[in-house]
Each structure stands twice: as C-alpha cells, then as structure tokens.
Amino acid sequence: xxxxxxxxxxxxxxxxxxxxxxxxxxxxxxxxxxxxxxxxxxxxxxxxxxxxxxxxxxxxxxxxxxxxxxxxxxxxxxxxxxxxxxxxxxxxxxxxxxxxxxxxxxxxxxxxxxxxxxxxxxxxxxxxxxxxxxxxxxxxxxxxxxxxxxxxxxxxxxxxxxxxxxxxxxxxxxxxxxxxxxxxxxxxxxxxxxxxxxxxxxxxxxxxxxxxxxxxxxxxx
Amino acid sequence: xxxxxxxxxxxxxxxxxxxxxxxxxxxxxxxxxxxxxxxxxxxxxxxxxxxxxxxxxxxxxxxxxxxxxxxxxxxxxxxxxxxxxxxxxxxxxxxxxxxxxxxxxxxxxxxxxxxxxxxxxxxxxxxxxxxxxxxxxxxxxxxxxxxxxxxxxxxxxxxxxxxxxxxxxxxxxxxxxxxxxxxxxxxxxxxxxxxxxxxxxxxxxxxxxxxxxxxxxxxxxxxxxxxxxxxxxxxxxxxxxxxxxxxxxxxxx
Numbered sequence: 241x242x243x244x245x246x247x248x249x250x251x252x253x254x255x256x257x258x259x260x261x262x263x264x265x266x267x268x269x270x271x272x273x274x275x276x277x278x279x280x281x282x283x284x285x286x287x288x289x290x291x292x293x294x295x296x297x298x299x300x301x302x303x304x305x306x307x308x309x310x311x312x313x314x315x316x317x318x319x320x321x322x323x324x325x326x327x328x329x330x331x332x333x334x335x336x337x338x339x340x341x342x343x344x345x346x347x348x349x350x351x352x353x354x355x356x357x358x359x360x361x362x363x364x365x366x367x368x369x370x371x372x373x374x375x376x377x378x379x380x381x382x383x384x385x386x387x388x389x390x391x392x393x394x395x396x397x398x399x400x401x402x403x404x405x406x407x408x409x410x411x412x413x414x415x416x417x418x419x420x421x422x423x424x425x426x427x428x429x430x431x432x433x434x435x436x437x438x439x440x441x442x443x444x445x446x447x448x449x450x451x452x453x454x455x456x457x458x459x460x461x
Numbered sequence: 462x463x464x465x466x467x468x469x470x471x472x473x474x475x476x477x478x479x480x481x482x483x484x485x486x487x488x489x490x491x492x493x494x495x496x497x498x499x500x501x502x503x504x505x506x507x508x509x510x511x512x513x514x515x516x517x518x519x520x521x522x523x524x525x526x527x528x529x530x531x532x533x534x535x536x537x538x539x540x541x542x543x544x545x546x547x548x549x550x551x552x553x554x555x556x557x558x559x560x561x562x563x564x565x566x567x568x569x570x571x572x573x574x575x576x577x578x579x580x581x582x583x584x585x586x587x588x589x590x591x592x593x594x595x596x597x598x599x600x601x602x603x604x605x606x607x608x609x610x611x612x613x614x615x616x617x618x619x620x621x622x623x624x625x626x627x628x629x630x631x632x633x634x635x636x637x638x639x640x641x642x643x644x645x646x647x648x649x650x651x652x653x654x655x656x657x658x659x660x661x662x663x664x665x666x667x668x669x670x671x672x673x674x675x676x677x678x679x680x681x682x683x684x685x686x687x688x689x690x691x692x693x694x695x696x697x698x699x700x701x702x703x704x705x706x707x708x709x710x711x712x713x714x
Contacts, residue, residue, distance in 0.1 A: 387623060391603065391616045401599075401606050405620055408595040408627075411588070447626075451619050454540075458615040 243328050244336050251340030262344035265306045269298050269349055273356050284361050291360035292370055292421035298356075299349050299374060299417075300381060300410050306345045307385040307406070308392070308399040310337060311456065315393045324460055330453040338379075338386045338448075346378030362425075369430035370421040373437055377417040380441040383448040384409050390452040394459045413440050469546055469686050476679045483676035490669035497662035505659075514572040516662050519647075520670040522565040525593060526628055528558035528674065532600070533625040536618035546682075548614040549689075551621065552604055553681035557674055559597040566590060577641050585634035586642040589627060596624040610689075 255262040276294055277287055314320040323333045353374050354367055362370065388406035392398030420433035498516035505512035532551045539547035569587070570580045581587065603620055607613035635644045646654045653660055 387619070391620060392606075394612070395606055398606075401602055404595070404602050405599045408592045408599065409623065411592055412630075447623065451623055455616055455619050458612055 243326065244332055247323070247328065247333065247336035248340050248343075251337055252343055255340065255344045261306045261309065262348070265302045265345040266348045266352060268305060269302045270352065270356070272301070273298055273359065277360070288361040288363060291357060291362040292366060292425070293418045294360065295353055295356050295370065295421075296374075296377075296414055296418040299346075299353075299378060300407075300414055302345060302349060303378070303381040303385055304403050304406065305399075306341065307382075307389045308402050310341055310386060310389040311393045312389070312398070315459065320393075320456070321460060324456070330456060331449040334386055334390070334449055334452045334456070338382045341386070342379055342382040346374075346382055349378060350374040362421075365427070366421045366425040369424040369434065373417045373420040373430070373434055376434060376441055377413050377437040380413045380437070380444045381410065383441070383444040384413075387448045387452045387455070390455040390459075393456065413437065416440065472546060473683055473686060476683050480676050480679035480683070483672050483679065487669055487672035487676055490665055490672055494662055494665035494669045497665055502662045503658055508576060511572060511575050512659070514568055515659075516666045518565060518568040518572055519663060520667040521561045521568060522590065523667060524670050524674060525558060525562040525565050525590065526631055528554050528561060529593060529596070529621075529625070529628060532558065532621050533628075536621040539614060540618050540622070545614075546686075548610075548618070549682055549685045550678075551618065552614075553685055554678055555597055555601050555604070557677055557681075559594070559601065561670075561674075562590065562594045562597060566594060573641075582641050584641050585638040586631070589631045589634050592627055593631060596620075596627060600624070 252262075273294070280286065280290075311320060314323065324330055326333075328336070350371055353371055357367055357370060385402075385406050388402045388409075389398075391405060392402045395401060416433045416436040420430040420437060423433055424430040494516065498513055502513075504510045532554050535547045535551035535554070538544060539551065566587075569590075573582070574580050600617055600620055603617045604613050607616060635642050647660070647663070655663070
C-alpha cells in the first residue's frame with residue numbers, strides 16, 4: 241500500500257513539475273473549447289444544444305493527448321523495469337499510474353466542465369449530470385487509454401496509433417456520458433445513462449489492468 | 462488434435478490441397494447464388510427489386526462479425542499457447558474482415574437510401590459496425606507499426622481481445638435499442654421470419670462468402686508462412702556468410 245501511494249504521489253508530482261502535462265491538458269481543454277464557438281458561430285441556441293457533446297469530445301481528446309506519455313517516459317529511462325522488478329505486481333503499477341493520470345487530467349476537467357457549460361450556455365438541468373457523468377466516465381477514459389499506451393509504449397511515434405486503437409473503444413463512454421447530460425436537459429432523467437457510464441468504468445477497470453500489464457510485460461522482456 | 466494440425470509444415474501440406482477445393486466451391490456457390498438472387502427469387506412485395514441488395518449485404522455483415530470472432534479466438538490461442546500459426550492465421554484474416562465490413566457498410570448505405578430515404582443514420586447497429594471497421598483498421602495498423610513480429614503479434618492479439626466486446630453489441634444492438642435497422646430475422650429462437658424463396662438464395666450466398674473467405678484465408682496464411690521462412694533463411698545465410706569470412710561481405714555477391 242505504501243509503495244502504491246508512493247508511486248501515485250511520484251507520478252502526480254512529476255506531472256506538475258517541468259515537462260509534466262497536468263496543466264497543459266486543462267489549458268488544451270479550455271482553449272479548444274474557446275475555438276468551437278468561433279468555428280461554429282456564436283448562436284446561443286445551437287451552442288447550448290451541442291454543449292454536452294462538445295465538452296465530452298474535448299474530454300476524450302484531452303485524455304488522448306496526455307496518454308501517449310503515460311508509460312513512455314518511464315519506459316525510456318528504465319524506471320519501468322525497476323517498477324516491474326519491485327514489490328508491486330505490474331497491474332497495480334498500471335493502476336497507480338492510471339490513478340495519477342486521472343488525478344492530473346480527468347479530475348481537473350470535471351472541475352472546469354461547469355465553466356465550459358457556462359461558456360456554451362448549457363441549460364441549468366444539465367450541469368449536475370455533466371459533472372457527475374465526467375466524474376464517473378473519465379476513469380474509463382484513463383483506464384482504456386492505459387491499454388493503448390501500454391501497447392504502443394515502445395513506438396517512437398505511438399501517439400497516432402494510440403488514437404486509432406483507443407478511439408473506437410471510447411465510443412460507448414462518449415455516447416452514454418454525453419447522453420446523460422442531453423437526457424437531463426430534455427427532461428428524460430439522466431439516471432440510466434449515468435449507471436451505464438459507471439458500468440463502463442468498472443468494466444474497463446477489470447479488463448484494462450490485466451491486459452495493460454500483459455502488454456507492458458511483452459515490451460519489457 | 463490442435464497440436465497435430467498446428468505444425469506449419471503439415472498445415473501447409475493440407476492447405477495446399479484444401480484451398481483450391483474451397484475456391485471451386487466458392488465459385489460454384491457464387492454462380493448459383495447470384496442466379497438465385499437476381500433471377501430466380503421473387504421481388505419483395507414492399508421493397509420491390511431493391512430487396513436483392515440483401516443477398517450481398519447480409520452475408521457480408523455476417524462474415525464481418527464472424528471473421529472478427531475468428532481473429533479473437535486465434536489471438537486467445539496465440540496468447541495462451543504461444544503458437545506462431547495462430548498469429549499468422551489472425552493476421553491473415555484481418556484484411557478480409559476489413560473488406561467484408563466495408564462491403565456491408567457500403568451496400569447497407571446503398572440499400573438505406575431507397576428504403577429509409579437516407580444514406581446513413583447514427584443508430585446502434587450502423588455505429589457498432591462502423592466501430593468494427595475502425596477496430597479492424599487499428600488491428601492492421603498495430604501489425605504494420607512494429608518491426609519485431611513477436612511483439613507485434615502480442616500487441617495485436619491483446620487489441621483483438623479488447624475489441625471483441627463490440628461483437629455482442631453488434632449482434633444485440635437491434636434488440637437493445639430502437640433502430641431503423643430491422644431486427645434479426647434469420648437466426649431466431651422461433652425460426653426465421655423470411656420466406657423460403659428468399660432464404661434459399663441468402664443461404665447459398667452465405668455459403669459462397671464463407672468458401673471464398675476460407676480459400677483466400679488459406680492462401681494468405683500459406684503466403685505468410687512462406688514469407689517468414691524466406692526471411693529466416695535470408696537471416697541464416699547472412700549470419701553464416703558473416704561467420705565464414707568475418708567481414709560481413711556476402712559471399713555469393
């Protein structure tokens with residue numbers, strides 16, 4: 241447990257230091273968000289209608305952009321070998337790094353999503369489901385993405401391949417995540433979609449940890 | 462039994478004989494099926510002659526899922542038993558799966574325009590098949606991206622297994638969500654809801670697709686085995702020459 245917490249602390253600290261991506265992801269999220277009305281046009285009704293979908297697509301893109309370095313830096317300088325030799329089983333190492341990734345990219349997104357909602361003029365009923373959906377759904381983004389990051393860890397330009405692998409697997413989370421806010425705005429109730437999002441997160445927890453550990457092992461040997 | 466047929470040499474000897482048989486069967490079924498589908502089956506009472514798109518579309522969609530299941534099973538075998546033939550089989554099947562998925566999407570779109578009045582709708586069945594298309598593309602890309610065949614095989618196998626969650630979603634998408642796409646009408650517990658005059662051509666076409674895939678797949682596996690053997694031999698020759706004259710200069714140059 242101490243080793244696990246130490247790993248999470250190390251990764252969180254590293255991502256806030258120079259060269260880390262914690263704040264950059266958030267800045268990307270907000271900047272691209274600000275670009276959208278400029279491209280689509282400032283019509284309030286249109287923006288408020290597409291707000292949940294836009295915010296969710298941005299969350300997916302932000303997760304993707306920060307994922308390719310999830311294991312790569314540690315793989316290149318040999319820390320990953322040390323972690324694999326250490327007392328933690330590899331799947332717990334993966335979980336620790338995923339948790340650190342979520343704390344530094346997923347959680348800030350959830351906190352700043354209401355701000356985006358205001359910028360796009362999201363209807364008042366949509367805020368809670370949006371934030372709750374992101375809180376429940378972004379872990380699935382980090383977990384599924386970890387699998388892609390582990391598969392492409394040894395590739396110099398793995399980022400594009402990572403997107404190609406992971407984006408199809410993100411589609412269900414995107415559908416139900418954005419769906420929860422959309423359904424709440426339409427007065428249909430968000431509970432069902434939110435439950436689906438949590439189920440997807442739990443499912444990806446079970447599937448992604450062993451598969452990520454397995455693919456890391458192939459690259460380490 | 463798996464061990465017996467998993468020997469690449471024995472497999473090659475058998476595949477050499479089986480593949481042409483499959484090819485002939487595919488040609489025969491295709492000729493018969495196209496005759497039945499285009500000339501010897503009635504037009505639908507509502508859809509008219511456009512119903513004949515079904516005989517191209519439905520078998521392609523079946524094959525798209527079936528080939529993915531095949532890849533997933535071969536990938537599991539490769540991960541568990543570490544058998545190289547399973548990798549080769551999975552890799553060789555992927556381009557055909559991609560082609561069948563593409564065919565299903567295109568013919569579905571062509572059928573959708575006259576029937577639903579639109580080329581494309583974002584409903585569950587269509588979206589999940591589109592995801593299948595992307596999964597095939599990603600799977601092939603993983604094979605292309607890694608030089609080390611062993612590592613590429615492991616990575617591709619893991620991806621194939623992760624993507625297999627999509628298969629039940631495709632199968633049940635028409636039951637779980639309201640969809641423009643019609644629900645299952647052939648493989649149902651209560652029996653098919655299609656009249657036998659249309660079921661026959663459909664079945665023959667499905668057979669034709671299956672035989673065609675089997676023939677092409679066997680040829681692709683044999684090609685891949687031969688390519689790997691050629692690569693290994695080239696490496697052996699190179700290292701022997703290097704050991705012989707010490708300069709790394711090829712002797713037969």
